Amino acid sequence: MTHEQGDGYLLVISMSGTKRTKKNVFRSGIFSANLVSTDMLPLMDYFGLHSAEDGRKDGIPYEVVRGAVLDVPVLDASRWVYECEVADTVTTGDSTTFFCRIRNIQMEERLECKDIFDVDLTRLDPVVYSGKHHNIGKCLGSIGDFENV
Numbered sequence: 001m002t003h004e005q006g007d008g009y010l011l012v013i014s015m016s017g018t019k020r021t022k023k024n025v026f027r028s029g030i031f032s033a034n035l036v037s038t039d040m041l042p043l044m045d046y047f048g049l050h051s052a053e054d055g056r057k058d059g060i061p062y063e064v065v066r067g068a069v070l071d072v073p074v075l076d077a078s079r080w081v082y083e084c085e086v087a088d089t090v091t092t093g094d095s096t097t098f099f100c101r102i103r104n105i106q107m108e109e110r111l112e113c114k115d116i117f118d119v120d121l122t123r124l125d126p127v128v129y130s131g132k133h134h135n136i137g138k139c140l141g142s143i144g145d146f147e148n149v
């Protein structure tokens with residue numbers, strides 16, 4: 001994420017090559033970003049290893065609903081979903097970076113977040129990809145907890 005102005009944060013996402021998702025985002029200017037929790041690893045692998053350019057992605061069961069604010073497809077399995085509208089794009093080589101206004105956030109009720117800085121990542125259990133897949137360890141505290149230790 002990067003800061004825009006006031007309370008505005010932009011979600012930054014880069015897409016390389018000529019994938020279908022990229023074409024759809026260029027065409028419509030809207031999309032959803034569905035965070036992946038550990039229980040979604042098989043779905044993530046399936047979506048990441050197949051392209052809609054080669055046919056419908058119906059080799060694994062999943063439910064898709066529509067966004068609450070934008071008319072975008074949303075994965076029922078995701079505990080945290082951003083509904084996004086493209087504000088700006090920067091293309092470098094075969095990669096395009098989309099800077100996107102977050103028009104809505106859908107979060108699973110049991111996460112009980114007061115705001116986007118109150119996320120219990122141990123409950124969200126997100127997958128972090130850095131060449132290999134990892135999950136998150138324990139919560140270490142908040143800003144200020146370590147100032148005078």
Ligand SMILES: Cc1cc2nc3c(=O)[nH]c(=O)nc-3n(C[C@H](O)[C@H](O)[C@H](O)COP(=O)(O)O)c2cc1C
Nearest residue numbers: 014015016019020021047048049050051052053129
């Ligand atoms: C864990 C994971 C992360 C990925 N991240 C990106 C990414 O950030 N940008 C990108 O362009 N492709 C990324 N990919 C690759 C796309 O998901 C892949 O090219 C997919 O086949 C595109 O499908 P589509 O043509 O239906 O859009 C990722 C794949 C995996 C498995």
